[in-house]
Amino acid sequence: QVQLVESGGGVVQPGGSLRLSCAVSGFTFSSYAIHWVRQPPGKGLEWVAIISYDGSNKYYADSVKGRFTISRDNSKNTLYLQMNSLRVEDTALYYCAREADSNYFDPWGQGTLVTVSS
């Protein structure tokens, strides 16, 4: 069964850092690109970043570029999101999602909540 499980969320002060993880099982992790997508409480979805199957290519939303870094460890079947210089507006439920064959998101994890507050 394909499964993605996020962890690492929590409460952090503005300007702080946090690292999210996404543990994958049920498919060959090293063959797929993976996304991070976030959703502020009560609001819509926002794409955050994508990393290619081998980690050689990474793309970011303008809102996080220069502050967030996406990475992966294919030996551990795990995706990461290093978040630095966090802002109040980064508060959201963060999902990881597999990039399926042609630029769509399937499946998704259940999300991990990040709260940036003083």
Added chain:
Amino acid sequence: QSALTQPASVSGSPGQSITISCTGTSSDVGGSNSVSWYQQHPGKAPKLMIYDVNKRPSGVSNRFSGSKSGNTASLTISGLQAEDETDYYCSSSTSSSTYVFGTGTQVTVL
């Protein structure tokens, strides 16, 4: 990277058909065949409903269909049922190798 524009809400009676629009630009929807749609129930992760503009994953009801014309994609739900009442989001790849989601539409079954 502006969000794609969707109507905030769409409603219909059981058995009717409704259509949700998703308007972007030539840099995303208009220039991409990678338009997808997601259904999200409260407290749940999004679920893929349509990909590649008009393809349905296995297990998704054939009451859901997708199309695109120019810079606007559409999701049609036919034979509306109570279980369809929830939020829907479109998404598109962009010419910058990034992705963008729609603003989201709340579907209400009257």
